Each structure stands twice: as structure tokens, then as C-alpha cells.
Amino acid sequence: MKTLRERVALITGAGRRGGIGEAVARKLASAGATVVIADLCAPPPTDVPHPGIGQWEELQSIAADIEALGVPALPLQVDVTDAASIQAMLAKLLLAYDRIDILVNNAGAIFGPSPVMQMAENAWRRTLEVNATGVFLVSKAVAPIMVKGGRGGRIVNMSSLAAIRPRPYMAAYAASKAAVAALTQSMAQEMAQFGVTVNAVLPGDIDTGMKQWGYQLEAQIMQRPYEEVVAAGVARIPTGRLGLPDDVASVVAFLASDEAAFQTGQLINVSGGRELA
């Protein structure tokens, strides 16, 4: 059913093949939404290790695949840490469609995971900047557009299970995702009067480029085979498998729909029960 027909959805961090952003964009598009997919498309300004960045050609080809589903898909460059870059992206989006109904703050990254005692200051700052400040800046810019439109809206933020179950070496990432959870719950209360819901999804271990990079790093540090590290990760998940980007996209699509009108300020785990183990 095309339940999102005539809605315009903006999904950040959707420029990597096999990522959660791509899956969300496809899911919303298959429900009839026009999708605007945005990504950094440039190297991040840091020399600390990170899981990789979506590139322009990749973003364009994802948009082309989505258009084949029969809905418009607009690829745009954005740096979510830069208010001017966000404004430039929104100007192009509004010129094309003149509205935003759904915002999925999906862009995120991990920089230089390590024990706090050795963590580069730059790794901490950059992680907080992309994951927490990025969600703040994009939400701050998009929310007034939703209010002005007078049709309400949906904001879905990508937090992480790390926000409630922080693991060693991941202090910056966990802190940034806990910030996203808190921001979600504050903003939900502010936006309810405008018919805008604000919820967060907390994915567990989802099989994407970012997760594979994390396992590779762990294998390197622990001097264990990659397959062994992945198997140990899977063993901690009651459902016995890694999550798929589509598992997350299904929950996002629900939160973005009319069906979820009474859901706001909620933090929803998508983890295969990982936090229970």
C-alpha cells in the first residue's frame, strides 16, 4: 500500500551501498514517498580511523535505483556538522518539492575507537560533532519547515543500543548516541503541539559497512580471525543472527507513517534481543 504517497522524506547518511540509510530510503519510497537522500560525499576532516563515507557516485546510483521503483529520488550533498551546508541542501530540496514531511537523521560515524585513556581528543570531538551535533543542526533547520507547512511531520533519529549498553572502547560513540536519545525526548515534547512526532531507533548489531569495519578493527586488536569475532558477536544475539538494514528500515517506516501518530519520544530497540543477553 502506498501509505506515504505525496510525502517528502529526507534521509541523511544514505550514500553507502548496503547501509541503513539506503534501506530506509528504499522502504519509504516503496510506500510511495518522494525521497531526498543526502550524504557527505567527501573525506571527513580528520586523520583518525573511521568506517568510510558515502561518495557522490554511490549516492547518485542509489537514487537512480530508487527512481526505478517509480518515485522521485533526489541525491544531495550535505555535511550535517555544518549549518551552512544544511541550509544549501534544504534550499535545493525546497526548490524541488516545497515541503518536508519526514526527516530521518541517519548520518553517523565512529572515529578512532579506543580506551578513554588513549582516545584522541579529535576522535571524541568528531564523533560528538557528527552523531549528536549533526542531529541537532539538521533537526533545528527542518523542524520550522514542518511547522510552517502546518501538516505535522515525523522525525526519526538513529541512536544506537550503545546509548543504553555502552561497550568498552566506544565511549565517544556511546555518549553521542545517548545524546541523540535525550535530544529526541526533549524535542518530542516541544514538537507535539505542532503534530510533529520525534522518536529514536536504537539498532543493535546491523550488518553494514560500519559494523564490518568494527569487527575488522576488533579482529586486528584482539589478533583473532575476523570470522571468529563475528561469530562471537552473533552468539550474543538471542535471535542468532546479525540484523539487516531492512530490519531497521521497517521500524523507521512504521514511525514515519500515520499509524504511529500516538508514538512520540520513544526509544525503540531493533536488536534481536541483544540487550537481554
Ligand code: NAI
Ligand atoms: P554507514 O557508514 O553505512 O552509514 C553512515 C552514513 O553517514 C555514511 O553514508 C556516511 O557517509 C554518512 N556520514 C558520516 N558523516 C557525515 C556527515 N558529516 N554528513 C553527512 N553524512 C555523513 O553505517 P550504517 O551502519 O548504515 O549506520 C547508519 C546509522 O545507524 C548511523 O547513525 C549509525 O551510527 C547507526 N547505527 C548503526 C549500527 C550498526 O550496527 N550498523 C548500530 C547502531 C546504530
